[in-house]
Amino acid sequence: MRKSIASYLTLTLTICILLFVSFSSDETIDLSKYSTAGLELYYTVSQDQSIKDNALASNEVNKPISPILGKSFVGFKEALAFKESRGDYFIVNTLGYLGKYQFGAGTLKLIGIHNPSLFLKDPELQEKAFVANTQRNKWILRRDIKNFVGRKLNGILITESGILAAAHLAGAGSVKNYLRSYGIDNFEDSYGTTIEYYMKKFSGYDTSSITANKKAKAI
Structure with missing residues (x-):
């Protein structure tokens, strides 16, 4: 019985000494020796399969994507439309x-549109009207x-x-009066916008796709 008690005491003392040495040591554990390479790992959170990998890698995910119109004709008409309305x-x-x-009702009549109410409800017709009016002006x-x-x-x-x-x-x-007066006759609309302002603001767009057409109609 005494031998058993002595054995337990010896074992306990040995463990205490080992723990003391372990915690008091300045030696650090080298974690580079440990790796998960080759192991099959399991996670409790799954990746959302509807999200593309390239989207996850981008910090622009939540920003809307819009086409770059530049100085194209589409860029021209969209820039003008933004200024107008x-x-x-x-x-x-x-x-x-x-x-x-x-558009004013008078201009619409010149390009074949006689019902302003229907015109206002028809975006496709409005786009055709812009092209026709631009062709006529050209x-x-x-x-x-x-x-x-x-x-x-x-x-x-x-x-x-x-x-x-x-x-x-x-x-x-x-516009003829402005040009032929060499910039002296500068028309101004009811809101204070001038020909000269539009000349400068919408300068340099590519409108070569618009053909000059005296009889251009939207309908």
Whole structure:
């Protein structure tokens, strides 16, 4: 019995000494010796399979993706539409101008549209109307485009897109007066926007895809 008690005491003392030595040692454990390579690992959280790997790697995941329109014709008409109405197809301003490109009823008649109410409800027709009106303005201003593009008036470089944007604002006749007066006759609309402002703001877009057409119609 005494031998058993002595054995237990000896074992306990040995364990205490080993623990003391272990905790008092300055030696650090080298974790690089341990690896999970080759082991089959199991996780309680699964990856969402609907999320693409490249999306997970990107910090732009939550940002909307939009096309870069640049100085293309689409870029031209969208920039102009944003200035006119912030791109709203169904808006009517305080002067009665309609839709995304803010057409007046008189201009709509010139390109074959006689029902402003239906026009306002039809985005596709509004896009056709913009193209038709731009074609018509390009025909009316064809000589002025030839004579003035590349020149500077009041420090502004004259470009075809600037001329066509200004014609959308003020009408082709007012743009002719501006150019042929060498920038003196600067039309201003009811909101204080001038031909010169549009000439500068919408300068340098590629409108070469628009063909000059005296009889252009949206319908």
